[in-house]
Amino acid sequence: MSTNTFLSSLKNDPAFANVWQELKWRELVHVSTDEAELEKLLGGEPITYYCGFDPTAPSLHLGNLVQLLTMRRLQLAGHKPLALVGGSTGLVGDPRPTAERTMNTKETVAEWVGYLQGQVQRFLDFDGANAARMVNNLDWTAPMNVLDFLRDVGKHFRVGTMIKKDIVASRLNSDEGISYAEFSYQILQGMDYLELFRQYGCVLQTGGSDQWGNLTSGTDLIRKVEGKSVHALGTPLITNADGTKFGKSEGNAIWLDAAMCSPYAMYQFWLNTADADVVQRLKVFTFRSKAEIEELERAVAERPHTREAQRALAYDVTSIVHGAEATDKVIAASAALFGQGELSVLDESTLVAATAELPSAEIGNGSLNIIELLVASGLAASNSAARRTVAEGGAYVNNEKITDPDTVISADGLLHGKYLLMRRGKRTLAMVVAKP
Incomplete structure (x- = not known):
């Protein structure tokens, strides 16, 4: 169980007949395989589903949060999540719309895998009848040699189909082009789905709608290799109403x-x-x-x-x-x-986070006169302006009004031994940091 008691207390909305209807109302279904079949599947016996997260940075972000919360909703409905952190796909990186990703070292990727696994674990329940399971695709790709990869997996993919995927097509038409490594990413992701289908009976993959080509590479591969139909769900990309990028x-x-x-x-x-x-x-x-x-x-x-x-x-x-x-x-x-x-x-x-965007200044520990502080912090342009501010009752240090222009702030008045929050009037703030 998550140690976050707030998250652990959250439930799906019982007003909906099933989790699929709730996902639809929450506008979390942008594209999917057979909707009627998915609603039936998610309203029946527990299924196993997965979502993948690539370690292309040392932390997940708000786009990943959409997937994590979607996984949480499905788990609350009784289904079994597989959280895949891509130790192998992270070494390649899924294609971006504009240019090649910078490849990180194996050591960096391995380190980031650990970070992301720790973050994912906070959002899912790893105990109980429908406990989540953490998986790493490096476990099944690392032992595979290139010939086996080409013969057993690559032969099922048609280049004509691969280049029609939106992200690949856009890169092929760009000045940058696309490397074979990134072009092959969809094969790796398709192989992940096949492996999870074989090992755990996984029949649903979720992800962002911009990943739809990669999601369907897995459903197509399983249909060709195993003769089975499985599903994919693409959530919408979150954008602001004014068209600017969200997150x-x-x-x-x-x-x-x-x-x-x-x-x-x-x-x-x-x-x-x-x-x-x-x-x-x-x-x-x-x-x-x-x-x-x-x-x-x-x-x-x-x-x-x-x-x-x-x-x-x-x-x-x-x-x-x-x-x-x-x-x-x-x-x-x-x-x-x-x-x-x-x-x-x-x-x-x-305190530091709350004042991070404020103007700030450093000052020596021995220079804590209110007039000097107002000038150093930028709240007053000159000593005379600072004296007027004090005289008019508009000078505050750590929320205490200062009425005497000769006031000296003692070291005991420093927050955490080094900070002073300065305020002029009701809303003009600055931070002063006293040097040792």
């Missing part, structure tokens, strides 16, 4: 690793969701019921200024990824920055 914040991906994207940064990302996008995000990224989401949809229409839907979304997703305790710290930090809570109760990592 980016100031040019950086929103990673699931707290060291790469803090809980504070993640919370703020979801809190800033546009009204036009928030209901769809609630469907995809939370386990809130249809009734709850419809109520939040009414709130967006009738009282958008309250941002109820955004706050619900930010709380749920941050709690799913990092736990409710981390989310509560984030909310406390947000309030404390503007004087609505105690800064002293914030742990250092939360």
Whole structure:
């Protein structure tokens, strides 16, 4: 069981007759094999399904979160997940639309496999009757020599079909072209599905709709080799209503690793969701019921200024990824920055994350006069401007109003021994870091 008690408490919506109907309502079905057969399959006895994650970075990101939560929903419906972290496919990388991926060393990929396995384990239940299982495709590709690969697997793929796949076709028509290594990726993924079908009876693969060509390479291979029909489900690519790319914040991906994207940064990302996008995000990224989401949809229409839907979304997703305790710290930090809570109760990592985007300055430990601090932090352009700010009652240090221009902040006043949160007026903030 996941150690994240918030995630462990979440359930599918009982208002739906089956999980397929819930996936459809949540707009998680963009493309699939036989819909009627899939609904019947998912509404019957437990099946085994899988989703793959390639270690092309040291962390998963929000695009992967769509798959992880889809896997979670299927597991809650009684089905058995296989989480594949691709130790072999990660060495090649699936084709990108524009150019070849940079190949990472075997040592780096192996290290990243471990990171991603740890992340995936947080989202699935590895105990019980329908326990998840972690698999690594390096286990069955590493022992295979190239001749066996070509004879036993490659012979079932037709080049004409392979080059018609959207991603391959776009690369063939580009100046970059495509290498044989990336061209062969769909064969490797197809072999994964065949292997999991043989070993575990796996009959469904899920993934992003941009991976549809790779997903169907597996269904086609199993049909040719085993004479059996299996299924694939492609979730939609998440985009913003204005057409911009989803999952980016100031040019950086929103990673699931707290060291790469803090809980504070993640919370703020979801809190800033546009009204036009928030209901769809609630469907995809939370386990809130249809009734709850419809109520939040009414709130967006009738009282958008309250941002109820955004706050619900930010709380749920941050709690799913990092736990409710981390989310509560984030909310406390947000309030404390503007004087609505105690800064002293914030742990250092939360304080640093919450103030990461603020203007900052370093100052010597012996230079903690309020006038110098206001100038050093950029909150006042000159000593005289700083004195006016103090005289007008607009100077704050760690949320304490400073009324005497001769005030010197003692070392005891430093948060965690080195930080001072400076504020001018109600909302203009800066951070000062005292050097040892």
